[in-house]
Amino acid sequence: MDSKEIIARRVAKEVQPGTLVNLGIGLPSLVATYLPADRGVFFQSENGVIGLGARPPEGMEDPNLTDAGGGFVTAVPGAAAIDSAMSFGLIRGGHIDLTVLGALQVDAAGHLANWMIPGKLIPGMGGAMDLATGAKRVIVAMQHCTGGRSKIVTRCDLPLTSVRPIDLIVTELAVFAVRDGALMLTECADGVSLDQVRDRTDASFEVGSKLG
Amino acid sequence: MIGGFMGVGTPERLIDALVASGKTDLTLIANDTAMPGKGIGKLITARALSRVITSHIGLNPETQDQMNAGTLDVDLVPQGTLVECIRAAGVGLGAVVTPTGIGTPVAEGKRTLDLNGKHYLVELPIHADFALIAARQADYVGNLEYALTAQNFNPIMALAGKTVIAEPDTIVPVGMIPPDAVRTPATLVDHLIRRAL
Numbered sequence: 001m002d003s004k005e006i007i008a009r010r011v012a013k014e015v016q017p018g019t020l021v022n023l024g025i026g027l028p029s030l031v032a033t034y035l036p037a038d039r040g041v042f043f044q045s046e047n048g049v050i051g052l053g054a055r056p057p058e059g060m061e062d063p064n065l066t067d068a069g070g071g072f073v074t075a076v077p078g079a080a081a082i083d084s085a086m087s088f089g090l091i092r093g094g095h096i097d098l099t100v101l102g103a104l105q106v107d108a109a110g111h112l113a114n115w116m117i118p119g120k121l122i123p124g125m126g127g128a129m130d131l132a133t134g135a136k137r138v139i140v141a142m143q144h145c146t147g148g149r150s151k152i153v154t155r156c157d158l159p160l161t162s163v164r165p166i167d168l169i170v171t172e173l174a175v176f177a178v179r180d181g182a183l184m185l186t187e188c189a190d191g192v193s194l195d196q197v198r199d200r201t202d203a204s205f206e207v208g209s210k211l212g
Numbered sequence: 213m214i215g216g217f218m219g220v221g222t223p224e225r226l227i228d229a230l231v232a233s234g235k236t237d238l239t240l241i242a243n244d245t246a247m248p249g250k251g252i253g254k255l256i257t258a259r260a261l262s263r264v265i266t267s268h269i270g271l272n273p274e275t276q277d278q279m280n281a282g283t284l285d286v287d288l289v290p291q292g293t294l295v296e297c298i299r300a301a302g303v304g305l306g307a308v309v310t311p312t313g314i315g316t317p318v319a320e321g322k323r324t325l326d327l328n329g330k331h332y333l334v335e336l337p338i339h340a341d342f343a344l345i346a347a348r349q350a351d352y353v354g355n356l357e358y359a360l361t362a363q364n365f366n367p368i369m370a371l372a373g374k375t376v377i378a379e380p381d382t383i384v385p386v387g388m389i390p391p392d393a394v395r396t397p398a399t400l401v402d403h404l405i406r407r408a409l
Contacts (some may be wrong), residue, residue, distance in 0.1 A: 046362055048364050066217075070247075081361060081363065084295040088296065092310065123270025129313055130290050134311070158317045201318075
């Protein structure tokens with residue numbers, strides 16, 4: 001299993017039946033692959049659909065039915081098409097139960113930075129700031145390190161996406177919950193030791209009782 | 213302002229005409245700058261723009277090149293704030309008061325408000341001289357209906373442009389679009405031009 005699959009499979013376990021979920025572009029979008037179909041979960045895509053389905057077979061694409069990355073999708077029975085004001089009304093208004101976002105950095109207080117690296121990479125925030133601010137629950141799904149450096153840092157030096165702390169970090173090595181403005185390690189991935197997690201994590205964190 | 217989301221629901225014929233007109237130094241308000249060669253990306257390639265107010269430029273390296281070269285000013289706005297500021301302009305509201313962007317670079321130079329114990333940013337309406345929008349279908353008086361995710365910013369921008377030019381896929385006789393299906397009432401639409409076949 002590669003690291004992205006480990007992360008996506010673990011995040012899928014967090015998705016509660018009957019909820020409305022927004023998955024970010026890239027790694028977070030893989031979560032849908034590992035979710036049993038019978039959970040009654042609807043996926044929202046901020047470009048304007050609730051009830052996002054799988055990619056259509058070749059030749060069956062509808063040019064007017066895409067996800068937020070511009071890729072062709074389908075709509076499941078019970079789906080709704082909405083405009084951008086409604087879409088972000090749902091996001092900012094707390095009607096999205098869960099969003100799963102990628103990250104460049106998360107810090108010891110649970111702050112997320114995921115939309116720019118000054119002077120290097122400036123794609124723009126798209127819907128990320130609204131999602132990080134307004135969704136009921138925010139999970140960050142990301143690789144633990146980039147170029148050998150921990151993405152879980154003491155304090156974000158990249159511009160923040162929101163000052164509202166995220167709720168959970170899932171990486172290929174570990175799961176951290178954010179509680180009262182601090183990180184708590186709640187799980188190590190299969191075959192990963194506490195020392196390995198400590199070694200690869202810059203931010204300080206508490207260790208959950210199960211991991212002692 | 214121009215409707216569309218990553219090139220979906222964008223009035224391609226109007227953009228082609230704008231490129232052909234050779235106009236430059238335009239300010240664009242749009243969700244994103246699409247990709248090179250598609251939708252709004254054609255205006256970037258043609259160097260028709262001097263300023264862009266948008267939420268995302270990540271899929272168009274030409275936008276980033278022009279921004280880095282200093283020939284294009286890019287104002288990045290959170291997507292929910294962008295659509296709501298456009299709506300505010302169209303519906304006569306003086307500001308949008310939103311929690312999005314507090315404590316981030318988006319808040320720099322802007323007023324904040326504390327209401328009921330929460331922090332908000334005061335964002336001002338975004339007006340435009342022209343709104344160029346795409347629709348699935350229009351009738352001859354200008355009522356519009358939209359297709360799936362091709363609606364995105366279009367019905368909101370129809371409220372906010374001083375002059376609204378709509379590009380539907382088809383134009384049908386009056387009465388063919390049931391009143392319940394009309395998303396943009398004809399009173400908002402100044403001109404219709406059918407999408408190129």
